[in-house]
Amino acid sequence: xxxxxxxxxxxxxxxxxxxxxxxxxxxxxxxxxxxxxxxxxxxxxxxxxxxxxxxxxxxxxxxxxxxxxxxxxxxxxxxxxxxxxxxxxxxxxxxxxxxxxxxxxxxxxxxxxxxxxxxxxxxxxxxxxxxxxxxxxxxxxxxxxxxxxxxxxxxxxxxxxxxxxxxxxxxxxxxxxxxxxxxxxxxxxxxxxxxxxxxxxxxxxxxxxxxxxxxxxxxxxxxxxxxxxxxxxxxxxxxxxxxxxxxxxxxxxxxxxxxxxxxxxxxxxxxxxxxxxxxxxxxxxxxxxxxxxxxxxxxxxxxxxxxxxxxxxxxxxxxxxxxxxxxxxxxxxxxxxxxxxxxxxx
Numbered sequence: 001x002x003x004x005x006x007x008x009x010x011x012x013x014x015x016x017x018x019x020x021x022x023x024x025x026x027x028x029x030x031x032x033x034x035x036x037x038x039x040x041x042x043x044x045x046x047x048x049x050x051x052x053x054x055x056x057x058x059x060x061x062x063x064x065x066x067x068x069x070x071x072x073x074x075x076x077x078x079x080x081x082x083x084x085x086x087x088x089x090x091x092x093x094x095x096x097x098x099x100x101x102x103x104x105x106x107x108x109x110x111x112x113x114x115x116x117x118x119x120x121x122x123x124x125x126x127x128x129x130x131x132x133x134x135x136x137x138x139x140x141x142x143x144x145x146x147x148x149x150x151x152x153x154x155x156x157x158x159x160x161x162x163x164x165x166x167x168x169x170x171x172x173x174x175x176x177x178x179x180x181x182x183x184x185x186x187x188x189x190x191x192x193x194x195x196x197x198x199x200x201x202x203x204x205x206x207x208x209x210x211x212x213x214x215x216x217x218x219x220x221x222x223x224x225x226x227x228x229x230x231x232x233x234x235x236x237x238x239x240x241x242x243x244x245x246x247x248x249x250x251x252x253x254x255x256x257x258x259x260x261x262x263x264x265x266x267x268x269x270x271x272x273x274x275x276x277x278x279x280x281x282x283x284x285x286x287x288x289x290x291x292x293x294x295x296x297x298x299x300x301x302x303x304x305x306x307x308x309x310x311x312x313x314x315x316x317x318x319x320x321x322x323x324x325x326x327x328x329x330x331x332x333x334x335x336x337x338x339x340x341x342x343x344x345x346x
Contacts, residue, residue, distance in 0.1 A: 007085035007106055008038045010196070014066065014074025016046035017345035018092035019055060021236055026059045028096045034103060042081055044074025046341060052092075068206065069341040070255070075208040079199065087194045089210065093346055094191050095234035097123045105193050108174050108227035115217065116226050117174065118192040120161050121154035123232035124306070129240030133310035134317065137302060141237055142252065143317045144325070145186060147285035152185035157302045161185075161228060174229040180222065184214055187226060191233035207264050246320055253328030254339040261336040289322040 011029065015022065030036065041061035045052060046069030056063055064081065066074040075089065086106065096102075108117045122136040135141050139153035139161065146155070149163030164183035169176040179185075188194075188210020202213045217224040238244040259265050288294040295315045302311040 003035055006035060006038060006103070007109065009034075009040070009086045009088050009102065009106070009193070010078075010082040010084040011039060011041045011088045011090050012044075012075050012078045012082065013041070013090050013092060014044045014046070014071040014078075015048060015052050015056070015092050015346075016066075016069060016074075016341055017048045017050045017052060019048075019051040019346075021093045021095075021346050022052055022055045025090070025092050025095055026055065026061075029090070030059055031099055032096065032102045033099045038084075039102075040084060042078035044077040046070070046074060046344075050345070069344075070207070070338070072207040072209055076204050076206055079204060079208060082196055082200070085196060087196050087199050089189055089192050089194070091190055091235075093236045095236065096191075097232055097234055101231060101233075104173065104231050105191075105229050108171070108176070108229065109193075109195065111171075111176065111225075111227075113225040114176065114195075114227050115198045115224055116187070116192055116194045116214075117229050118152065118187055118226065119190075119231050119233045120175070120228040121232040122190075123234045124308075125234060128234075128236070129238070130310040130313055131238040131240055131242070131245055131317075132234075132236050133308055134313040135235065135237050137306055137308060137311060138314070140186070141235070142249070143314065143321055144282075144285055147281040147288070149281060150183065150185050152187045156306045157298060159305075171227075174227045177226045177228055179214065179218060179224050179226065181218055184211060184218070186211055187214060190235050205264075207259070209259075209265055212265055242316075245317070246324065249321055249324040250328065251339045253325050254332070254337070257328065257332030257336050258338040261332075285318070286322065289318045 026041070041056070041059060043056050043061050043063050044066040045063050046066045053063055062081070064077050066077050071091070079087070086109065105117050108114045122139060124133060124136040128136070137156050138146055139155040140146065140151040145151040152162055154161045162185040164185045166183070167178035192210065199213065202216055214224055238248060292315065295318055299311045299314045302314070
C-alpha cells in the first residue's frame with residue numbers, strides 16, 4: 001500500500017495519572033513508519049494531577065475532560081470527536097513493539113468485511129516485570145479467562161489464541177476470523193483498530209465497552225469478521241507490582257457489579273456463550289484454585305513450553321482472583337458503587 005493510500009487514524013486513549021508509562025507509549029507511537037499527518041491523538045483524561053496532560057500536549061494530543069474518570073467513559077468521550085478512517089484503542093500502558101506496527105495492523109482493512117484488527121499476542125519481554133511476563137505468557141490479564149476460554153491473545157499453555165469457537169482463514173499476515181453467537185473472545189482493547197463507521201454505528205453512550213460492540217453486531221447480523229494480525233503489543237499492565245494487580249482485580253469486579261446494577265452494559269449477555277469452555281469453566285477455576293496442585297501442574301507445563309519463572313505467579317494470581325471476585329460478589333449485594341478512582345495512577 002502506497003503512503004498516499006494509507007488510511008488516517010485516530011488514536012483514542014483514556015488517562016488518569018499515567019505519567020509513569022505515557023511518555024514511552026507516545027514516543028513509540030510517533031516513532032512509527034507512518035505519515036505523522038495521518039495520525040491524531042485524542043485523550044479523555046479523568047483529572048490527572050501529574051504530568052499526564054503536559055506529556056500529551058507535547059505530542060500534539062487533544063485533551064477532553066472525562067468527569068466519570070474511568071477508561072470506558074474516557075474512550076466514549078473522545079470517540080465523539082473522531083473523524084478519521086480508523087480508530088486505534090490504545091491504553092497508556094500499551095507500547096508498540098516495532099516501527100512497522102501500524103502498517104501491519106491496517107493491512108487487513110483492504111478486505112471490506114473486516115471490522116477490526118487486533119494483535120494475536122502480547123509481546124513477551126525478558127526485561128518486563130514478572131506480572132507483565134505472566135500475562136504475556138497466558139495471553140490475558142485475568143486468569144479466570146483461561147478457564148472460561150474467552151481470552152484473545154496467544155496462550156503458551158493451550159497453544160491457542162482463544163478457546164472460543166470460530167471460523168479461521170489464514171491470510172499470511174493475519175488470520176481472518178468469523179465470530180458468531182457460539183462465543184465471543186475478549187477482543188477490543190490493548191491495541192485494537194476499528195473502522196470508525198463500525199464503531200460509531202454502535203450508538204455508544206457514556207461508556208465504551210469494547211466487547212459489547214462486537215456482541216451487538218453479531219446480534220444484528222449473526223456474525224462479524226475480525227482480523228488477528230500476526231504481531232504483538234507490549235502491555236506493561238502491573239509490571240512487578242503485586243498490590244497493583246490486586247487493586248486492578250478489585251476494580252474489575254466492583255465495576256462489573258456497578259454496571260450490572262445500572263444496566264450500562266445494554267447488551268443481553270444471557271443470549272451468548274461467554275467462551276468455548278464457559279459451561280464448566282467457573283467451577284474448574286474454583287476447584288483448581290482451592291486444590292492448588294492443578295495450578296502447579298499448569299505452571300510446570302507452561303514452563304516447559306516457555307522457560308520463565310513468571311509461570312509460577314499463576315498460583316497466587318488465581319488465589320487473589322478467586323478471593324477478590326468472591327468477596328466482590330458478596331459485597332456487591334449491599335454496595336454496588338463503582339470503584340473510586342481517587343489516588344488512581346498507572
